[in-house]
Amino acid sequence: MSEVPTLPVTFRPARTRAVLLGLGGAMFVTLTAIALMLGGLNPGDRLTFIFTGALLFGGLVLLARxxxxxxxxxxxxxxxxxxxxxxxxxxxxxxxxxxxxxxxxxxxxxxxxxxxxxxxxxxxxxxxxxxxxxxxxxxxxxxxxxxxxxxxx
The missing domain is CATH 2.30.29 (PH-domain like)
Incomplete structure (x- = not known):
């Protein structure tokens, strides 16, 4: 029998979580930067880029949960x-x-x-x-x- 850990204890897939949150953050920052750097976009288009980045980040946060x-x-x-x-x-x-x-x-x-x-x-x-x-x-x-x-x- 394995050694019994001290309670409370939390088990989570740390590498998978780090990859998902890192990727989500990078996608959000990239899409936000693109929205701000493209000069020909109107405010609605910029918000769409940012919202898309936030939506993708939110999906990856759920997968990391x-x-x-x-x-x-x-x-x-x-x-x-x-x-x-x-x-x-x-x-x-x-x-x-x-x-x-x-x-x-x-x-x-x-x-x-x-x-x-x-x-x-x-x-x-x-x-x-x-x-x-x-x-x-x-x-x-x-x-x-x-x-x-x-x-x-």
Whole structure:
């Protein structure tokens, strides 16, 4: 069993987040600079450039939003458009199989919840370590005993 981290702890794909926010900021600054440098544009056209940059930045901020926050009472899973609060007893298993885009939480009601805050795409070793830590927390805190989580890679 992995070492149980101290609570509260937040898991998030740091590299992916840095790339998305950096790219979004660069696009916003570039489109704003173009809008201000092009002399033949009227104010409405300039605002359209700036608004487009802000819209693209906002979309990338949403993609950078996923995280998993674990505290004494449970886990908050924040995905792109939704977040969900789970008590420790609701989580039966934490899985991250080869080819999975992110961790999945198998829940006591028989459903599975994607937890996009742990993604192996850009940092596989970090994602595996985070998934093991979340699994150790789940096993240590959960009242419901389930099968050991599947972490391969």
């Amino acid at each position: 996923p995280k998993i926050v674990a505290d004494d009472e449970g886990v908050t899973v924040v995905n792109i458009a939704r977040s969900r609060r789970l008590a420790w007893a609701e989580i039966v298993q934490v899985t991250l199989r080869p080819g999975d885009p992110w961790v999945f939480l198998n829940l006591s009601d028989g459903t599975s919840l994607a937890a996009m805050g742990i993604q192996p795409a850009m940092a596989k070793e970090r994602a595996l370590a985070d998934a093991r830590a979340l699994r150790a927390l789940t096993e240590a805190r959960s009242v419901v005993s389930g099968r050991p989580g599947e972490l391969q890679g």
